[in-house]
Amino acid sequence: MAERYACRYYADYREMLCDTEIDVVHVCTPHVAHKEVILAALAAGKHVFTEKPVALNPGEVKDIKTALKHATSQLGVCYQNRLNPSSQKIKSLLEANTYGKVLSIKAVLTWNRTQDYYAQSPWRGRFATEGGSLLINQAIHTLDLMQWFAGGVESVKGVVESSFLSNATQAEDTAMANMQLANGARGIFYATNCHTTDSPLFLEIHCEEGLLQLHHNNLWFIAGEEKNLLACDEIPREVQKCYWGSSHQQAINNFYHSIQTPDNHNYVDIYQAETSLRMVEAIYQSSITRNWIKI
Known part of the structure; x- marks a missing residue:
């Protein structure tokens, strides 16, 4: 995949989070990894756009909301429909x-x-x-x-x-x-x-x-x-x-625009x-x- 799109790749997402050129992380992993990756990305100061569901259960959501209170970045969830x-x-x-x-x-x-x-x-x-x-x-x-x-x-x-x-x-x-x-x-x-x-x-x-x-x-x-x-x-x-619908790109665009214009909260939050x-x-x-x- 990296060769096809001529991009960098990482064997460990934690190594990727150390890359200062990365501003936004898209979480497209199996559901069980969502919470772990989201928390790590927020702690690294990265904005996060995650596939649904945001976590496995409401208990994990509570942990993510706590982390967001101390984060300087934003978290969007892909409910494109x-x-x-x-x-x-x-x-x-x-x-x-x-x-x-x-x-x-x-x-x-x-x-x-x-x-x-x-x-x-x-x-x-x-x-x-x-x-x-x-x-x-x-x-x-x-x-x-x-x-x-x-x-x-x-x-x-x-x-x-x-x-x-x-x-x-x-x-x-x-x-x-x-x-x-x-x-x-x-x-x-x-x-x-x-x-x-x-x-x-x-x-x-x-x-x-x-x-x-x-x-x-x-x-x-x-x-x-x-x-x-x-x-x-x-x-x-x-x-x-x-x-599936055809609004994935619009959802991503809205999130990116909201990052650039903080007063414009035009995405599905946690x-x-x-x-x-x-x-x-x-x-x-x-x-x-x-x-x-x-x-």
Whole structure:
């Protein structure tokens, strides 16, 4: 890789952190290493842009927040789907109360992860190294969007199961949950890695005056027989995995711009990123206790 891009490489990330020419560290490691690398980078005075989740669990998040209080650098988390045109449009419409009170938000995510996917990277699908499986890896983006649209989440009741992938993962391959969202709406959530293809996210927001419906990267408003296209997430042809979205570069650009202009806090920080991680933990807990779990 270093030869291909004509760049320096390091066998140990701690050696890299001693390089004074490096200003920003991108954390793209297995989940289990996120906390360790983030803490070391902050201590070295580096800005950090990390892939989700920011850590394995809320306990690790607490340690990172403590370190940030004494750091001179910034930490951003990659929840790029907030920046998709459809997501931005939904957020602005809901904030403006364009279609009245939000009654419910439903999200359905059906993707395909094979046994080979887990065999090729043994850290996946294990609580000790990934923090779980489907919820904390693939579906956490969907949970983040749901709570972001609603202004937060109050409580969750859910269940997780391992079925088709029970021989490949020690954690769940399917999950479902009901939520009490902060805006008073209900949240209805279903996700699985057991589909045979990676279908685009289906998200529906029921407002007093109609439905906001995101499907196949198109955002529609539906009221009775009326159906209007409001936004379209155009995916460049070179982006092969279109179901991931196409806003990674925008998220990185926003973080870099915020570093250069400290008054412009235009990125997902650890406090925002913590909510979706707490939702994941709450669904796991609820699946054991069969109770509602407060966030």
